[in-house]
Amino acid sequence: MAPSHHQPAEQHGALPPAGWYADPQDARFLRWWSGAGWTAYTYPLAAVAPMQPVQPVRRPRPPHKWIGRFGGWIIAGASVFIWLWLIGFSLLLSAIAPHAADDGPVVLSPYLLVTGAATVAAVILYMMCYRLRPEDGLTASRLVIIAGVGGLAATLVAGPVNSLIDVAAGGTAAHPSGVALVTAGVVEELVKIAAVVLLALKLPVKNARIGLFVGGAVGLGFSVIENLGYLQEAFARGQENGSGFGLFVGTTIGRELTGPFLHPVFSALLGAAVFAAARNGRFRLTLGVVLAYLGVAAAHGLFNGATWLAQTLPWNPALAGLALLGFELLFVVGSGLAWLLISRRIRRDTA
Structure with missing residues (x-):
């Protein structure tokens, strides 16, 4: 059965209950209001039967949030791991082959360059997207x-x-x-x-x-x-x-x-x-x-x-x-x- 079409109006200063309401972004659709905010779920308005009030069979699931609320810390930890990995192997190679760098100029690893420039920015951008x-x-x-x-x-x-x-x-x-x-x-x-x-x-x-x-x-x-x-x-x-x-x-x-x-x-x-x-x-x-x-x-x-x-x-x-x-x-x-x-x-x- 199609969802009912009604406007979200505050009741005695409280937020309106969960339900399907007119989409504030696109008048052709209804959008599911969770009771606290709009969700990503929509329903075409043309398919709604008039005067047919009904609630959805089950509550829509919220969209997946990538690697979770601690994703920024995961990104930062991965960058630290890259630094420790590369520097650790550099020390190991210097110990077992002490003259390996004598044949050419010292070159900076692109992993160190990119993580050194972008780790904090990536963490903040992830938090913004979240x-x-x-x-x-x-x-x-x-x-x-x-x-x-x-x-x-x-x-x-x-x-x-x-x-x-x-x-x-x-x-x-x-x-x-x-x-x-x-x-x-x-x-x-x-x-x-x-x-x-x-x-x-x-x-x-x-x-x-x-x-x-x-x-x-x-x-x-x-x-x-x-x-x-x-x-x-x-x-x-x-x-x-x-x-x-x-x-x-x-x-x-x-x-x-x-x-x-x-x-x-x-x-x-x-x-x-x-x-x-x-x-x-x-x-x-x-x-x-x-x-x-x-x-x-x-x-x-x-x-x-x-x-x-x-x-x-x-x-x-x-x-x-x-x-x-x-x-x-x-x-x-x-x-x-x-x-x-x-x-x-x-x-x-x-x-």
């Missing part, structure tokens, strides 16, 4: 594609533009100019939000919650590509100046710790502002959007500028390192709190 709801109109596969395509496209545009600004300001590959680093926030945040908007044009739902997801995904993709460049450079410099593998490991730790609180947070907050300003499924350029862009661009430039000053000012290297570490920790905490407060407000508004 928290998607049917009523969001955004699937996990689409979010992953947005992260990959958006990150690649944004870096392909922002990288050359930043390089041109650096050359014009007199910087070099080894010593980039302060101008290029400060203006990188203006360039990169504009390019990332452009990628967010283009990739989200066809999304059925455009609100601040979806903006957090899509903006954060593009920011994660951007940070992974950027991290790959930093780690390659660190490995090459380590082999050149005698720092060896240690410089690569130190850079990996730094990028993995700060990465989630830079590009992803900036893009998520700006994405939330852009999506919140959308009306009738169309994006709009409002004063709030402009102010949000200027805010994240200024924060981005401030972080880069402080890093550049710490590395160029004539002061004790150890003191400079401690000052830079303290600033980065303060910045990470501040940006994380900003994201937490805004995401909670959005959660209350969309509840």
Whole structure:
């Protein structure tokens, strides 16, 4: 028997009971309401017999959630295992064949490069996908594609533009100019939000919650590509100046710790502002959007500028390192709190 067709109305402030209701995303279908939220199960409205109330024979099963709620920890553990596996075998081979590396240059394993650049991003992206709801109109596969395509496209545009600004300001590959680093926030945040908007044009739902997801995904993709460049450079410099593998490991730790609180947070907050300003499924350029862009661009430039000053000012290297570490920790905490407060407000508004 076909399900009944009725609208979900709150009863005395409580959520409506489980049942089939008009699909808020597509008027041609009914969608199963679990009593707490929309599910992925639909029924064609044309097949519903009028005035024939009936409940489903059995409650639909919720969709499978991949590797479970602890999937992020599984991804992180797998990355740690890869590092231990490769480094352990490297030590073993060095012990049984101590001159095996004398015949050629030292080469970095692509497994170490990829896991070093992308582990934290993959963990966060998994957690984001796991928290998607049917009523969001955004699937996990689409979010992953947005992260990959958006990150690649944004870096392909922002990288050359930043390089041109650096050359014009007199910087070099080894010593980039302060101008290029400060203006990188203006360039990169504009390019990332452009990628967010283009990739989200066809999304059925455009609100601040979806903006957090899509903006954060593009920011994660951007940070992974950027991290790959930093780690390659660190490995090459380590082999050149005698720092060896240690410089690569130190850079990996730094990028993995700060990465989630830079590009992803900036893009998520700006994405939330852009999506919140959308009306009738169309994006709009409002004063709030402009102010949000200027805010994240200024924060981005401030972080880069402080890093550049710490590395160029004539002061004790150890003191400079401690000052830079303290600033980065303060910045990470501040940006994380900003994201937490805004995401909670959005959660209350969309509840």
